Amino acid sequence: MEKFIIEKKCRDTKARVGRIITAYGEVETPVFMPVGTQGTVKAVSNSELRDIGVQLFISNTYHLYIRPGMDVIKNAGGLHKFINWDRAIITDSGGFQLHSLAKYCKVNNEGAEFKSHIDGSTHFFTPEKVIEIQNHLGSDIMMCFDECTSYPCSRDYAEQSMELTFRWAKRCKKFFLDTHPVDTEQQVFGIVQGSTYLDLRRTSVQELTDVGFDGYALGGLSVGEPKEIMDEIITEIVPLLPEEKPRYVMGVGTPEDIWTCIENGVDMFDCVIPTKNGRNGQALTSSGKLNLKNAVHKNDYSPLDSECPCEVCREYTKAYIHHLFRSGELLALRLLSLHNLYFLIQLVGSIKKSIRSGKFVSEKKKFFENYGKL
Numbered sequence: 001m002e003k004f005i006i007e008k009k010c011r012d013t014k015a016r017v018g019r020i021i022t023a024y025g026e027v028e029t030p031v032f033m034p035v036g037t038q039g040t041v042k043a044v045s046n047s048e049l050r051d052i053g054v055q056l057f058i059s060n061t062y063h064l065y066i067r068p069g070m071d072v073i074k075n076a077g078g079l080h081k082f083i084n085w086d087r088a089i090i091t092d093s094g095g096f097q098l099h100s101l102a103k104y105c106k107v108n109n110e111g112a113e114f115k116s117h118i119d120g121s122t123h124f125f126t127p128e129k130v131i132e133i134q135n136h137l138g139s140d141i142m143m144c145f146d147e148c149t150s151y152p153c154s155r156d157y158a159e160q161s162m163e164l165t166f167r168w169a170k171r172c173k174k175f176f177l178d179t180h181p182v183d184t185e186q187q188v189f190g191i192v193q194g195s196t197y198l199d200l201r202r203t204s205v206q207e208l209t210d211v212g213f214d215g216y217a218l219g220g221l222s223v224g225e226p227k228e229i230m231d232e233i234i235t236e237i238v239p240l241l242p243e244e245k246p247r248y249v250m251g252v253g254t255p256e257d258i259w260t261c262i263e264n265g266v267d268m269f270d271c272v273i274p275t276k277n278g279r280n281g282q283a284l285t286s287s288g289k290l291n292l293k294n295a296v297h298k299n300d301y302s303p304l305d306s307e308c309p310c311e312v313c314r315e316y317t318k319a320y321i322h323h324l325f326r327s328g329e330l331l332a333l334r335l336l337s338l339h340n341l342y343f344l345i346q347l348v349g350s351i352k353k354s355i356r357s358g359k360f361v362s363e364k365k366k367f368f369e370n371y372g373k374l
Contacts, residue, residue, distance in 0.1 A: 001021075001183050001185070002021065003020065003021050003022075003185075003187055003214055004018060004019070004020050004021070004214075004215070004244065004245060004246050005018055005019045005021070006018040006243075006244070007019065008355055008356050009355075010355050010358070010360045010361075011358065012360065012361050013263045013264075013360055013361065014238075014239055014263065014264050014265035015030075015262045015263055015264075015265065015351075015355050015360050016029075016265060016267070016355065017029065017030070017352050017355050017356055018246075018267060020088075020141075020187075020215075020246055020267075021185070022056075022088040022140040022141070022185060022187075023140060023185040023186075024056075024080065024086060024087050024088045024089070024140055025055070025087055025088060027055045027056050027088050028055065028352065029246065029267035029268060030258075030261075030262045030266065030267050030268070030269075030348055030351065030352060031055055031056065031267065031268055031269075031348065032253060032258065032269060032270070032271075032344045032345055032347075032348045033054075033056055033057050033058045033090065033268060033269070033270040034049065034054055034057045034058075034270070034274065034275065034341055035057065035058055035270055035271065035272045035275065036057040036058065036059050037059060037060045037063050038059070038060070038063055038064065038067075039059050039064060039079060039082065039083045040083065041054075041057055041275060041337075041341070042275050042276075042279065042337065043275065043278075043279065043330075043333050043334045043337045043338075044275070044334065044337050044338055044341065046083065046084060046085055048338055049341075050087070052310070052338070052341055052342045052345050053345045053346075053349065054087070054341070054345060055087055055088060056087055056088035056089060056090055056140070056141075057089065057090075057270075058089075058090045058091065058092060058270045059079065059089060059090075059091050059092070059137070059139075060091065060092050060094065060096075060097075061091050061092060061093050061094045061130055061133050061134055061137070061143075062092075062094030062097045062101075062114070062125070063097075064079070064091075064133075064137065065094075065123070065133050066116050066117075066118055066123070067118055070133065070136050073136065073137060074136050077138075078136070078137060078138030079091075079137040079138050079139070080138055088140040088141070089137075089138075089139055089140055089141075090139065090140060090141040090142075090143070090268075090270075091134050091137055091139040091141070091142060091143065092143050092250075093130045093134070093142070093143040093144060093145045093146060093172075093191075094112075094114075094125055094130060094145065095143070095144075095145055095146035095147060095148050095165075095191065095219065096148045096219075096250075096251070097114070098112055098147050098148055099148040099149065099150055099220075099223060101114070101117055102150070104116075104117055107147060107164075109164065109167070110126060111124055111125050111126035111127065111129070111145070111168075112124070112125050112145075112147075113125075125145065126145070126171075127144065127145040127168040127169070127171035127172040127175065128171060128172075128175040130144075130145040130172065131144075131145075131172050131175045131176050131179070131188070132175070132179070135179065135180075135186070139186065140185070140186060140187065141186075141187045141188075141189060141214075141215070142172075142176070142186065142187065142188045142189070143188075143189050143191060143217065144165075144168060144169040144172040144173070144188065144189065144190050144191055144213070145168045145169075145171075145172055146165040146168060146169070146191040146193055146219055147161045147164055147165050147168075147193065148193070148219055148220050148223065149161050149193065149195050149220055149223075150223055150224065151195070151196065151223050151224040151225040152196075152224075152225075153195040153196070155195075155197055155200075158193075158194055158195035158196075158197055158200055159194075159197075159200055161193060161195070162193045162194045162195075162200050162203065162204050165191065165193045165204070166204065166207045166208065169190045169191070169207075169208060169211060169213075170211055172188060172190075173188065173190075173211055173212075173213065176188045187214035187215060188213055188214055189213055189214060189215040189216060189217050189246075189248060190208040190211065190213040190215075190216050190217070191208075191216075191217045191218075191219040191250070192204045192205055192208060192216060192217065192218050192219065192237065192241075193219055193220050194220070195220060196225055196229050196233070198232070198233065198236055198237070201218075201233060201236075201237045202237070202240060205237060205240045205241060209241070209242055213245070214245065214246075215245050215246035215247070215248060215268075216241045216242065216245055216246075216247055216248065217247075217248035217249070217250050217268075218233065218234065218237060218238065218247075218248070218249045218250065219250045219251075221233065221234075221249060221250065221251060221252055222251040222252050222271075223251075230252070230257075231260055234249060234252075234260060234261060234264050234266070235260075235264055238261075238264045238265050238266055239264065239265055241265075243265075246267045246268055247265055247266050247267050247268070248266070248267065248268035248269065249261050249266050249268070249269045250269075250270065251270065251271060252269050252270075252271055253269050253270060253271025253273055253274070253344065254271070254273055255284065255344070255347060255367075255371065256371075257269070257271075258344070258347060258348060258351070259351070259364055259367070259368075262348075262351055262355075263360070263364070273340070274337065274340030274341045274343070274344055275337045275340065275341065277336075277340065278333065278336035278337035278338075278339070278340045279333040279336070279337060281293040281325055281332075281336065282336070282340075283304045283305075283321075283336050283339060283340060284339075284340045284343045284344065285304055285305035285308070285343070286305055286307045286308070286343075286367075286370055286371065287305070287370055287371065287372075287373045288371055288372045288373060290304065290318070292304075292318060292321050292322050292325055292332070292336065293322070293325050293326070294322075295322075297318040297319060297321075297322040298319060298322055298323075299319055300317065300318040300319050300322075301317045301318070301319050302317060302318060303316070303317060303318070304316075304318060304321070304339055305339075305343070308339070308342070308343060308346075310338070310339055310342040310343070310346075311338070312335045312336075312338055312339040312342075313339065316335060321335055321336065350363070351363070
């Protein structure tokens with residue numbers, strides 16, 4: 001069963017356009033995936049996500065397992081039915097929580113013991129259990145269990161962690177094959193680790209590709225490392241991943257990073273920036289970033305972005321949104337989250353068009369001539 005089709009390649013860069021085939025429809029790539037950790041993209045409804053063109057989003061295995069729990073989701077018929085989402089869903093394995101919730105967990109060769117950040121109860125995640133949970137969720141794309149290291153990270157620890165991630169990946173793959181029919185539409189992706197050490201990243205790529213997965217991700221990025229190091233890893237490592245499989249950079253998604261990723265052959269990326277920053281007053285625009293909490297916008301009756309046709313830009317002014325933030329109104333959080341998501345979805349859509357038309361390089365130059373003028 002063909003699960004990924006490359007339709008067009010850029011002649012001047014490694015950028016490409018393709019399609020990922022899932023049980024809930026085809027996903028056009030490159031694709032930006034909003035973060036819906038708890039089965040919801042914060043402050044935005046599913047109908048709004050559909051309206052702005054979201055094809056899939058990413059939820060989190062650990063968080064959904066802790067709350068509402070597997071029984072609730074299984075009884076609903078899986079995550080798609082529980083949240084009433086008729087498009088694709090990718091689920092992270094919980095490996096990122098080994099970084100973000102480090103004080104609540106202990107790692108060993110077998111897996112990771114978590115103390116719930118909700119009620120303190122103890123839970124043990126193994127690679128097998130992580131795949132089992134994602135299967136109960138009905139994930140279209142499952143991520144292997146991995147250890148996401150923090151920055152900075154010693155070389156010795158990075159190497160030990162990378163090898164642990166590889167051993168867990170092999171166990172994930174075996175359990176997946178043992179529990180799924182050959183023609184399953186569900187997919188499982190391996191995750192490349194190795195911190196900031198390029199040679200470890202190369203080793204990780206080789207080990208994972210020897211096992212073979214439906215797609216490959218770069219994990220452990222955007223965890224505090226300097227941007228130039230992150231860009232170097234993307235530039236050096238992404239082209240080593242199998243060309244015929246989807247390539248995913250996890251946790252990365254500023255407008256600048258999106259161009260860098262796509263230029264180097266990345267097909268998928270996710271990031272909390274559009275919603276998290278939106279809830280804190282930041283708007284993404286074609287000219288750069290705006291902080292709507294700043295007093296300069298108090299009497300500015302122009303839209304957030306004069307080039308953006310989204311509902312927020314059509315119907316509301318900077319002055320009004322500034323007023324909403326100053327007044328503590330929840331609508332402010334919703335409006336900026338929705339606008340920022342629309343901005344990134346449309347940006348990726350325009351980049352796809354530029355690849356198809358052979359204008360990627362010129363469109364990138366045009367974008368950055370205007371971006372950052374604020």
